[in-house]
Amino acid sequence: MFSLRRWSVIALLVVSCCGLARRTSTADDKEPAKLTPPETTEDKGSDKLSGWQRLFRKHSCEYTITVDGIDKAPLQLVKEPILNWSQPVRGGADGAVFIWTQAGRPLVIGTMFIWPQKDGKQGIAHELHSLSSAPLVGVWRDRTWTPPRDAIVWNSLADAPSPAATPEQRLRQMRDLARQFSAESHDRDERKWDLRLLPRHIYRYDFAGQKTQIEAEREILDGALFGFVEGTDLEIVLLIQARKTDAGPRWEYALARMSDFHLIARLSERTVWEAVRTGYDNPRLAYYCTTVESRVTADDE
Numbered sequence: 682m683f684s685l686r687r688w689s690v691i692a693l694l695v696v697s698c699c700g701l702a703r704r705t706s707t708a709d710d711k712e713p714a715k716l717t718p719p720e721t722t723e724d725k726g727s728d729k730l731s732g733w734q735r736l737f738r739k740h741s742c743e744y745t746i747t748v749d750g751i752d753k754a755p756l757q758l759v760k761e762p763i764l765n766w767s768q769p770v771r772g773g774a775d776g777a778v779f780i781w782t783q784a785g786r787p788l789v790i791g792t793m794f795i796w797p798q799k800d801g802k803q804g805i806a807h808e809l810h811s812l813s814s815a816p817l818v819g820v821w822r823d824r825t826w827t828p829p830r831d832a833i834v835w836n837s838l839a840d841a842p843s844p845a846a847t848p849e850q851r852l853r854q855m856r857d858l859a860r861q862f863s864a865e866s867h868d869r870d871e872r873k874w875d876l877r878l879l880p881r882h883i884y885r886y887d888f889a890g891q892k893t894q895i896e897a898e899r900e901i902l903d904g905a906l907f908g909f910v911e912g913t914d915l916e917i918v919l920l921i922q923a924r925k926t927d928a929g930p931r932w933e934y935a936l937a938r939m940s941d942f943h944l945i946a947r948l949s950e951r952t953v954w955e956a957v958r959t960g961y962d963n964p965r966l967a968y969y970c971t972t973v974e975s976r977v978t979a980d981d982e
Contacts, residue, residue: 732979733775733803734765737793740807740973741779743821746789750818756781756788763884763906766913778883778915780906785888787906788813790918792939802977808961808970810937812920824973825964832967833920836953838932844902844923851903855882855921858932863950864909864917867943869958876909876916883908883915886922900925909946916940938968 738760746756762777776794780787790810795803811817811832819826841858845851864876882905904922908915918937923930936946936954941961946954961970 731775733795734762734777736805736979737762737775737777737779740793740805740821741777741791744781744791744819745821746781746817746819748783748788748813748815748817750816754783756783756817759884759887764908764915776914780884782887785886786901786904787884787886787920789817789819790906790937790939792915798975800975802975804972805974805976806970806972808939809968810918810939811967812918812935812937821973824971826969827965828967828969829965833935833937835924835933835935838921838934841932844930844932848903851923852882852885852905854932855903855905855907858921858934859907859919861949862909862919862934862946864944864946866911866916866940867945867958871943874911876911878919879908879910882906883918902930916942917944917946919946941968941970 741758741762742760744758745752747754748756759780759782763780764778766774766776774795774797776792778790778792781789781791788811790812792806792808794806794808796806798804807821809819809826809828811828813828814831816830817826817828819828838858842854845854859878859882862878864878866874866876868874884906886901886904888899902923902925904920907919907921909917909919916939918939920935920937922933924933934948938944938956938959941959943958944954944956945952959966959968961968963969964971
């Protein structure tokens with residue numbers, strides 16, 4: 682997350698020992714890792730969510746994101762956050778990570794979180810990154826986000842084995858490939874912080890129900906998102922997917938920032954991606970972070 686959330690790194694690292702709650706799945710871990718139970722504001726257990734989590738869900742549902750601004754084809758929000766975190770030792774910080782998809786593929790990742798302000802209120806921030814090769818238009822209330830095309834760069838994993846025949850085997854391959862990466866961040870003073878790869882993917886491409894495009898017709902066969910974190914905060918997103926080529930299916934990867942810090946990623950100790958320190962509040966960039974409002978509590982109106 683951006684630098685406003687870094688005021689207590691030591692406390693954050695203490696919280697990281699809590700670990701990630703795991704949801705069981707009969708489809709070889711098709712469901713992503715979560716830090717809180719899988720409940721939405723419409724679930725019977727929604728009263729167990731913090732007021733902030735309910736507010737984040739409300740805010741996410743208010744987004745309309747389209748490819749090339751085509752209103753008739755908005756991206757689909759995965760209403761359940763793919764990652765939740767709660768860190769009261771840092772002043773009641775709370776956050777949730779959401780995904781917007783098209784035909785099962787993630788095209789936008791976004792985090793909504795609170796951070797303590799000097800006046801005693803909590804700033805509510807939205808942090809977004811386009812994962813699309815096409816330009817997007819995102820609208821939330823009176824705000825418009827217009828990330829450019831080719832927001833991320835795909836690179837071939839030339840030494841990787843060919844994608845396996847079954848989804849279960851491909852997931853194991855993607856996990857093995859993700860473990861070959863490492864990452865770090867550097868703060869304003871260029872102090873280095875090693876980032877931790879979460880043990881499980883945070884989102885798996887969801888082609889179920891895409892009846893108009895069977896696997897034999899798809900250019901993308903499979904894919905998943907992995908997260909590099911500081912404590913439990915998502916700093917870098919690693920995307921791995923299997924794409925059809927003239928030479929047969931091949932693995933490829935891309936990376937996206939979820940922080941304004943200087944970020945570096947390595948593959949087998951070789952630097953393959955670097956993102957220099959950036960600002961926020963620029964809605965024309967692929968990475969966009971802004972504070973949308975301030976509240977004392979989640980129930981303030």
